[in-house]
Amino acid sequence: MKQFLTGKGIFGGCILLLVVAVALFAPLLIPDTWATQMDMRARLSGPSLAHPLGTDQLGRDLMYRMLLGAQTSVMIAGTAVLMSLVIGLPLGVISGYFGGWIDNVLMRLVDTLLAFPALLLALTISAVLGPNLTNTIIAIGIAFTPYLARIIRGEALRVSQLPYVEAARSVGTSHGKMILRHILPNIMPPIIVQATISLAFAILAEAGLSFLGLGTQPPDASWGLMIQASRDYLDIAPWTALVPGAAVAITVLGLNMFGDVLRDVLDPRIA
Amino acid sequence: MTYLVNRLLSVALTLLLISLITFMVTNILPGDVAMVIMGTQSNPEALAGLRESLGLNDPLVVQYGRWIIGILTGDWGNSLVFKEAIGPLILDKVVASSLIVVLSMTIALSFAVPLGVWAAVHRDKWQDNTASTTALFGVSLPDFFFGIMLILLFARYLGWLPSSGFVHPAEDFFGAVRHAFLPSLALGLGLMAHLTRMTRSTLLSILGQDYIRMARAKGLRERTVIWRCALANAIGPVMTVAGLQVGYLFGSIIVIESLFNFTGMGWLTYQALLNRDIPLIQSTVFVIAAVVMLTNLIVDLLYTLVDPRIKLS
Numbered sequence: 327m328k329q330f331l332t333g334k335g336i337f338g339g340c341i342l343l344l345v346v347a348v349a350l351f352a353p354l355l356i357p358d359t360w361a362t363q364m365d366m367r368a369r370l371s372g373p374s375l376a377h378p379l380g381t382d383q384l385g386r387d388l389m390y391r392m393l394l395g396a397q398t399s400v401m402i403a404g405t406a407v408l409m410s411l412v413i414g415l416p417l418g419v420i421s422g423y424f425g426g427w428i429d430n431v432l433m434r435l436v437d438t439l440l441a442f443p444a445l446l447l448a449l450t451i452s453a454v455l456g457p458n459l460t461n462t463i464i465a466i467g468i469a470f471t472p473y474l475a476r477i478i479r480g481e482a483l484r485v486s487q488l489p490y491v492e493a494a495r496s497v498g499t500s501h502g503k504m505i506l507r508h509i510l511p512n513i514m515p516p517i518i519v520q521a522t523i524s525l526a527f528a529i530l531a532e533a534g535l536s537f538l539g540l541g542t543q544p545p546d547a548s549w550g551l552m553i554q555a556s557r558d559y560l561d562i563a564p565w566t567a568l569v570p571g572a573a574v575a576i577t578v579l580g581l582n583m584f585g586d587v588l589r590d591v592l593d594p595r596i597a
Numbered sequence: 598m599t600y601l602v603n604r605l606l607s608v609a610l611t612l613l614l615i616s617l618i619t620f621m622v623t624n625i626l627p628g629d630v631a632m633v634i635m636g637t638q639s640n641p642e643a644l645a646g647l648r649e650s651l652g653l654n655d656p657l658v659v660q661y662g663r664w665i666i667g668i669l670t671g672d673w674g675n676s677l678v679f680k681e682a683i684g685p686l687i688l689d690k691v692v693a694s695s696l697i698v699v700l701s702m703t704i705a706l707s708f709a710v711p712l713g714v715w716a717a718v719h720r721d722k723w724q725d726n727t728a729s730t731t732a733l734f735g736v737s738l739p740d741f742f743f744g745i746m747l748i749l750l751f752a753r754y755l756g757w758l759p760s761s762g763f764v765h766p767a768e769d770f771f772g773a774v775r776h777a778f779l780p781s782l783a784l785g786l787g788l789m790a791h792l793t794r795m796t797r798s799t800l801l802s803i804l805g806q807d808y809i810r811m812a813r814a815k816g817l818r819e820r821t822v823i824w825r826c827a828l829a830n831a832i833g834p835v836m837t838v839a840g841l842q843v844g845y846l847f848g849s850i851i852v853i854e855s856l857f858n859f860t861g862m863g864w865l866t867y868q869a870l871l872n873r874d875i876p877l878i879q880s881t882v883f884v885i886a887a888v889v890m891l892t893n894l895i896v897d898l899l900y901t902l903v904d905p906r907i908k909l910s
Contacts, residue, residue: 438614441890443848453870579737
């Protein structure tokens, strides 16, 4: 626990807590209408008392939109990473633990998928399925799966060659019990670290997809969508891009900082 | 020699798998190529006729076979949106994008290596904290956000560089670089942050080794120890990561080229995806994946030149 209490760990942890709190509670505390209410006289106005972070091209309050957008962005990133874990974990563990032809076939497939840039794969899947919130999650989830599967496979392979696994095998432990009781608990630390870092990438991917119009669709508010909307008004109202951009940057920064510290604590080999 | 043959066979197999995955993903498309060509208002008989003549009624295996034979024989079909042959179209855009890829990689490497070395040599001092924190910020900002900031600063406020467009290097080389500079910088900054972190951590692990202590003990100057003894061994891993980042780059150019209206491969892919131009989607996705895979092969082969201890086997 003490190891978390570095400047980086505290700062990263605080940002994460803040973002999660905003994502969870903003939709409960802020009425939807505050973020969708258009004030045509105050279009593209700068920060003021009435609108602390300014307004967008339709006169909507940027602060409320940013706070409510947190839920969409965090939810999409979290679910997508969870999805890639759910697919990648069994794939990676089976591949690393059993080895042989299963490993060859699965990893050949994973390596091929790795040749597709994650963002390209996500964009293609999203365009194929038709862009909306659910399909954005599916697209990012599938695009991230090969990365996680590759890392999980490496860990499973390493652990399954350790003497204690051999010992367990020699007393006749079944494969299922071996994986659940002996392999999984010992490969979790690097996987948790990787999942945290993937979350940061997923937030960026969602922003990228939405920015290109192939992610979250209006009227849902997401940070990427807000940046996209700001493109035509950069000259006169740069804050319309700065507010959501800063939200993405701070969230990802928090995740990266926390991920770095988590790696130092859980997985000292790489640190 | 056997290694090279094996490796080439494996490349061929991977290319085949890449084409299969590309074809499968794009054929889940609920869209109808014939409908895209003729519009939603067209009469059903004409649609059916076109579908028949395009071979869309054939089984998927036959369609895949026809596509892959076309790819191999140089007949890549026509784009539905651009009404042009896909082969020459892609070749043209690959040339445009390679300008951005090379430029951003050069920007990234020429800053990342010195910065990473500087951080590692001054571990846990202010120099390290400054470089590491900057790099952490760099990996946390979306690159299109960098792009927007660069447009605001260099194009709108200072007016030094154009904010959009593409000039072919054959027509006006200087103009081409001017147009490619901001998009390359937007891509290069994020990349630089990744590579700085990598250089720092690799060099740190090397600086702790015995041969470095030996080099210092025998009185070599610190500069020689760092740049000749330590960095020579760090360059390999950094190069591998840089090679892997080419994949990341090709993902990012889709966003960056669209933002800067730079008509390269990323822009073309985006247009294909937006307009559901299925033949063009298939070809662009296939080409990008193939380029990424071949880049990694080249990096692997170069590795033996940088580090003679590594034997290909």
